[in-house]
Amino acid sequence: MTSSTFTCTSCDELHDGPPLSFAFPAPAYWNDEVAEAPGSVLGEEQCVIAGEHFFVRARIILPILDSDDEFVWGVWISVSEQNFHRMSELWNDPARVDEPPYFGWLSTQIPIYAPTTINLKTKLHTQPLGTRPLLELEPTDHPLAVEHRTGITRARVRSIAEQLLH
Structure with missing residues (x-):
């Protein structure tokens, strides 16, 4: 899918896109x-809260069935x-791709999903240097897990763009 423009059904105005990714800053x-x-x-890429809670950024990829593109959620995972x-020790080590997946909890509330996306079980897969980890959601009936x-x-x-741009 090429990024062009679309008329939004929420505001009836012309927008660029729709975007193929949305990310959360924290x-x-x-x-x-x-x-x-x-x-x-x-x-x-990393966050620590009060020296006790540890988070890393990751990507959830949703294949777009009628396109060669992918949609990406930029999220945070508690590990x-x-x-x-x-992960920090191996941050700049090319061998990090050989690590087994890390267990984590999704720590981003994606507002278009109900019930909440907070604390969905995940597996975090490290990627080559310069690439954010990929997230694999536990295969449940949660709408995000189903779309994943x-x-x-x-x-x-x-529809996602229309909901999140307003």
Whole structure:
């Protein structure tokens, strides 16, 4: 699917896109209060809250069935302290692709899904240097997990854009 323009059914205006990805800037648990807490840091790819909760950025890919493109959710995953440190040790090591998947909990609330996407079980797959990890959702009947497994249509991509752009 090529990025062009579309008339939005929410506002009846012309928009660029629809976008093929949406990303969230921080885990759902990040706020002004935790940002001030000792041991809290929010980086581009990693986040620590109060030195006790550890997060990494990842991608959930939804195949677009009637296109050669993919739709990507940029999300945050909670991982154990041990796995966070292991991932950090291997951050710049090309051999990181040989790591087994890390267990994690989805820590992003994607607002168009009900029930909540918070705490869906995941497996985090490291990728080659310079590429964010891929996320595999536990195969449940949650709507996000279903779309992750079975894919979405171009019409669904447009619907997502219409919901999130307003």
